[in-house]
Amino acid sequence: AQKVTQAQTEISVVEKEDVTLDCVYETRDTTYYLFWYKQPPSGELVFLIRRNSFDEQNEISGRYSWNFQKSTSSFNFTITASQVVDSAVYFCALSEASSGTYKYIFGTGTRLKVLA
Amino acid sequence: SAVISQKPSRDICQRGTSLTIQCQVDSQVTMMFWYRQQPGQSLTLIATANQGSEATYESGFVIDKFPISRPNLTFSTLTVSNMSPEDSSIYLCSVRYGLETDTQYFGPGTRLTVL
Numbered sequence: 115a116q117k118v119t120q121a122q123t124e125i126s127v128v129e130k131e132d133v134t135l136d137c138v139y140e141t142r143d144t145t146y147y148l149f150w151y152k153q154p155p156s157g158e159l160v161f162l163i164r165r166n167s168f169d170e171q172n173e174i175s176g177r178y179s180w181n182f183q184k185s186t187s188s189f190n191f192t193i194t195a196s197q198v199v200d201s202a203v204y205f206c207a208l209s210e211a212s213s214g215t216y217k218y219i220f221g222t223g224t225r226l227k228v229l230a
Numbered sequence: 231s232a233v234i235s236q237k238p239s240r241d242i243c244q245r246g247t248s249l250t251i252q253c254q255v256d257s258q259v260t261m262m263f264w265y266r267q268q269p270g271q272s273l274t275l276i277a278t279a280n281q282g283s284e285a286t287y288e289s290g291f292v293i294d295k296f297p298i299s300r301p302n303l304t305f306s307t308l309t310v311s312n313m314s315p316e317d318s319s320i321y322l323c324s325v326r327y328g329l330e331t332d333t334q335y336f337g338p339g340t341r342l343t344v345l
Contacts (some may be wrong), residue, residue, distance in 0.1 A: 158336060
């Protein structure tokens with residue numbers, strides 16, 4: 115069955131610290147997509163990254179980086195030199211190509227608090 | 231990505247009433263979705279809004295409670311009917327632009343409080 119687990123409910127760090135948000139997924143599909151979204155206190159969901167199952171290259175975008183490892187079914191997200199503006203709830207999501215429905219399965223989210 | 235707007239952004243409603251939420255996109259999209267996010271929880275898909283036909287509802291959601299319309303490729307509405315305090319949530323619409331991408335983009339959400 116498809117499932118996304120974000121075991122970290124809440125993380126607090128001091129500004130400028132690095133922080134990694136964990137995401138572990140379960141799927142029987144060979145073709146699937148993984149996503150990260152940010153939800154700041156205002157409530158909107160901001161798209162951060164999409165990764166397909168055939169592309170295990172890690173990605174870096176500014177202070178953000180993502181580590182995709184199929185061997186451990188993980189898609190972890192690291193923020194380097196965290197800032198107060200990074201405070202938000204971060205969601206990991208999975209979409210399976212074979213379902214044909216394009217539905218997302220969301221994790222329960224990790225609340226990140228960056229303290230000044 | 232295109233601009234997605236939702237109206238209203240927030241509302242406080244009385245038990246037993248209904249509220250219609252609008253989702254407008256500034257370009258045509260292939261698919262539109264409606265999600266519910268209860269306080270402190272993750273997102274749960276309510277239904278896929280199909281253009282010109284009945285929406286496809288997820289388990290636990292029914293058309294009588296959450297009627298959805300999608301008259302064209304840029305607009306959809308979700309109605310929350312006969313509301314109770316348990317319906318207090320953020321309701322978000324999302325869009326998927328084309329078959330070549332699986333990415334969904336979300337509207338700003340509607341914060342609903344039912345008294």
